[in-house]
Amino acid sequence: MSxxxxxxxxxxxxxxxxxxxxxxxxxxxxxxxxxxxxxxxxEVVYVGKAKNLRARMRxxxxxxxxxxxxxLMMQVVKSFDYVVVGSEHEALVLERNLIAQYHPxxxxxxxxxxxxPFIAITxxxxxxxxxxxxxKHRKGTRYFGPYTDARAARETIDTLRKxxxxxxxxxxxxxxxxxxxxxxPDQAAVANMVLAERCRPCFDYHVGRGPGVxxxxxxxxxxxxxxxxxxxxxxxxxxxxxxxxxxxxxxxxADLDFERAGRxxxxxxxxxxxxxxxxxxxxxxxxxxxxxxxxxxTISCACVFCVREGRTVRSVEFVLDKGLDVSEEELxxxxxxxxxxxxxxxxxxxxxxxxxxxAEVIAGWLAEKRGHSVRLHRPRRGExxxxxxxxxxxxxxxxxxxMVRTGYADDRTNKALLQLESALALDAPPLRIECFDISxxxxxxxxxxxxxxxNGRPDKSQYRRFKVRAELDEANDFVSMSEVLGRxxxxxxxxxxxxxxxxxxxxxxxxxPQLTAAVRQLExxxxxxxVCGLAKSDEEIFVPWDDTPVVxxxxxxxxxxxxxxxxxxxxxxxxxxRELRDKAMTVSVLDDVEGxxxxxxxxxxxxxxxxKRLRAASEEEIAATPGIPxxxxxxxxxxxxxxx
Numbered sequence: 001m002s003x004x005x006x007x008x009x010x011x012x013x014x015x016x017x018x019x020x021x022x023x024x025x026x027x028x029x030x031x032x033x034x035x036x037x038x039x040x041x042x043e044v045v046y047v048g049k050a051k052n053l054r055a056r057m058r059x060x061x062x063x064x065x066x067x068x069x070x071x072l073m074m075q076v077v078k079s080f081d082y083v084v085v086g087s088e089h090e091a092l093v094l095e096r097n098l099i100a101q102y103h104p105x106x107x108x109x110x111x112x113x114x115x116x117p118f119i120a121i122t123x124x125x126x127x128x129x130x131x132x133x134x135x136k137h138r139k140g141t142r143y144f145g146p147y148t149d150a151r152a153a154r155e156t157i158d159t160l161r162k163x164x165x166x167x168x169x170x171x172x173x174x175x176x177x178x179x180x181x182x183x184x185p186d187q188a189a190v191a192n193m194v195l196a197e198r199c200r201p202c203f204d205y206h207v208g209r210g211p212g213v214x215x216x217x218x219x220x221x222x223x224x225x226x227x228x229x230x231x232x233x234x235x236x237x238x239x240x241x242x243x244x245x246x247x248x249x250x251x252x253x254a255d256l257d258f259e260r261a262g263r264x265x266x267x268x269x270x271x272x273x274x275x276x277x278x279x280x281x282x283x284x285x286x287x288x289x290x291x292x293x294x295x296x297x298t299i300s301c302a303c304v305f306c307v308r309e310g311r312t313v314r315s316v317e318f319v320l321d322k323g324l325d326v327s328e329e330e331l332x333x334x335x336x337x338x339x340x341x342x343x344x345x346x347x348x349x350x351x352x353x354x355x356x357x358x359a360e361v362i363a364g365w366l367a368e369k370r371g372h373s374v375r376l377h378r379p380r381r382g383e384x385x386x387x388x389x390x391x392x393x394x395x396x397x398x399x400x401x402x403m404v405r406t407g408y409a410d411d412r413t414n415k416a417l418l419q420l421e422s423a424l425a426l427d428a429p430p431l432r433i434e435c436f437d438i439s440x441x442x443x444x445x446x447x448x449x450x451x452x453x454x455n456g457r458p459d460k461s462q463y464r465r466f467k468v469r470a471e472l473d474e475a476n477d478f479v480s481m482s483e484v485l486g487r488x489x490x491x492x493x494x495x496x497x498x499x500x501x502x503x504x505x506x507x508x509x510x511x512x513p514q515l516t517a518a519v520r521q522l523e524x525x526x527x528x529x530x531v532c533g534l535a536k537s538d539e540e541i542f543v544p545w546d547d548t549p550v551v552x553x554x555x556x557x558x559x560x561x562x563x564x565x566x567x568x569x570x571x572x573x574x575x576x577x578r579e580l581r582d583k584a585m586t587v588s589v590l591d592d593v594e595g596x597x598x599x600x601x602x603x604x605x606x607x608x609x610x611x612k613r614l615r616a617a618s619e620e621e622i623a624a625t626p627g628i629p630x631x632x633x634x635x636x637x638x639x640x641x642x643x644x
C-alpha cells in the first residue's frame with residue numbers, strides 16, 4: 001500500500017501580496033473626476049476633484065501636498081474610490097454631491113447640522129406658490145436664501161404678497177386646487193375655469209393678498225407674470241418691479257381708476273418700507289455677494305453680505321467645522337461650493353479675500369446656474385474692500401456668539417485636556433499647567449515668566465515673573481531656565497500657598513535644550529513632575545522619554561490649548577523684559593541731564609511711568625511735575641528730543 005501523497009508546499013512566488021496605496025494610485029486614469037479616500041472601515045473621510053486624477057492622488061500618497069492636514073489624513077486612509085467624468089466642471093458638481101452625501105470628516109462643512117430658512121417657489125405647479133421652508137431642496141422648487149433670520153424671511157414673504165398677489169403654499173384652498181390639477185393635468189390650459197367651478201375663494205383673496213386662483217379669477221399666463229415678478233424681486237431686481245408698478249399706477253390714474261391707482265400706491269409704499277430697512281452701501285446699483293471669513297484654531301465662521309442694486313438685502317452667517325487646520329483658500333473654496341449649491345440667488349460678482357486656484361471652474365459653474373457670466377474678485381481698496389472687511393468683522397462676532405451660546409469653548413477645553421493626557425502619557429488630565437518662558441536681549445535684562453492655566457483657562461492670580469540673577473554675557477536659555485525652575489520649585493516655595501499647588505504638567509517654551517535643563521533641575525530637587533517642551537518652529541512637543549517629538553494634530557483642541565499656554569507665557573515674559581529695558585533706558589538718559597538727581601528722577605518716573613510717555617510729554621507737562629524747575633524741565637525736554 002503506497003503512502004498518500006503529501007500536499008505540495010505553497011510557492012512563495014504565487015502568494016498574493018496586497019499592492020501598496022502608491023501602487024494602486026499608479027493605475028488610476030489621468031482623466032478628470034472625483035476621488036474618495038476611505039479609512040479601514042470603508043467610510044469616506046475626504047472627497048476631492050481633479051483635472052488629472054492620477055497626478056492629484058499621487059500628491060497625497062507621496063505627501064507632496066503641503067497642506068498641514070494631509071499627513072494626518074493619510075495615516076487614516078486605507079483605500080480609495082474614484083469616479084471619472086467628462087470635464088473639470090462636471091467634477092466640481094459631482095464633488096459637491098458626494099460631500100453632501102458622505103459628509104467626510106476632512107472636508108469643510110457647516111459646524112452645526114441645522115437647516116437654514118429659505119424662501120421657495122414651487123415652480124413645478126400649474127399655479128406656483130411661495131413658502132417659508134427649512135426643507136432639503138426638492139426638484140421643481142426654486143429656493144432663495146438662505147436666511148439666518150427667520151423673521152426677516154417671513155416678513156419678506158408678507159411684504160411681497162402685498163406688492164404682488166401670489167398664493168402661499170400653506171393655504172388650504174391652494175392645496176385643494178393643486179390636488180385637482182394633479183389628478184387631471186390635461187385641464188391645465190383651462191385651469192381657471194375648472195377651479196372656478198370646483199373650488200371656493202380663500203380668505204387671502206377676500207383681503208387682497210391672494211390672486212384668486214381658487215376662485216378662477218386669474219389665468220395661468222397672468223399668474224406666471226406675477227411669479228416672474230416675485231422671483232425677480234427675490235433676486236434683487238427691485239427697480240424693475242417698482243418701475244412696472246409706477247407705470248401701472250399712472251395708467252390707472254390716466255383712466256380715472258383712482259381706486260386701482262390707490263391700491264398700487266399702497267404696494268409701492270410697502271416696497272419703500274422694506275427698502276428703508278436695508279443699508280445703502282454703494283452709490284452705484286451694483287449686485288454682488290461679499291464673503292468674509294474669521295478663523296480660530298479649530299473652528300471658523302463665514303459671513304455673506306448680499307448686495308442687490310446697491311443695498312445690502314441680507315447678511316447670513318455660517319459656522320464651519322474647520323479652522324487653522326486647513327488653508328484659507330481651502331476653507332473659502334469649500335464654503336463657496338456649499339453655499340451656492342443650496343441657493344438659486346447667484347449674483348454677477350462674488351468678492352473674496354483670497355485667490356482661489358479653481359476660481360475659473362467655480363465661476364463657470366456659477367455662470368451655468370445664473371444663466372449669465374459670474375466673476376470671482378478680490379478687492380484691494382475702495383467700497384468693496386471696506387464692505388468685505390465689515391463682513392469679516394461680522395463673521396468674528398457671529399463666531400463669538402456661537403461659542404458662548406453652545407459652550408463650545410468649554411467643550412473644546414475638556415477635549416484638549418483629555419487629548420493631552422493621552423498624547424503625553426499622563427496619569428490624569430492636566431488640570432493645572434505651568435509654563436515658563438525666557439526673554440532677554442543678548443544676555444541683558446534677562447527675565448522669565450510663569451503662567452498658570454487651571455482647568456484649561458488662564459489663572460492670572462497665579463502668574464509670576466522672575467529676574468534672572470545669573471551673570472550672562474550672552475543669551476543662555478539653559479542656565480536661565482535652570483535658575484528659574486530651581487527658584488520656583490525650591491522647597492520653601494513649594495510650601496508657599498501663594499505659589500499654588502503642584503502642577504500636573506510643566507511646559508517650557510523651547511526644544512530639547514530647554515527641556516533638558518528643566519529635567520535636570522527637577523531631578524536635583526527630587527521632584528517627579530511631568531514636563532514637556534514646545535518648539536515654536538514646527539509646533540512639536542518634546543518629551544523626556546522619547547527622542548521623537550510628539551506632533552499633535554493640526555486643528556486639534558489639544559494643540560490649540562498648548563499653543564495658547566505657550567503664547568501667553570511669551571507675552572507675559574516679553575512685557576516684563578520691555579518694562580525693565582525701558583526703565584533702564586529712562587534712568588540712563590536722565591542721568592546725563594544736568595540738574596536731575598535721584599529725587600527728581602523718581603518724581604519724573606512716578607508722574608509719567610515710562611520713557612515712552614516722558615518722550616511724548618511737552619515741556620510744560622514736564623515742568624508741571626512737582627519738584628521740577630522750569631530750567632530743568634527744559635533740559636530734560638531738549639535731551640529727550642535730541643534722542644528722537
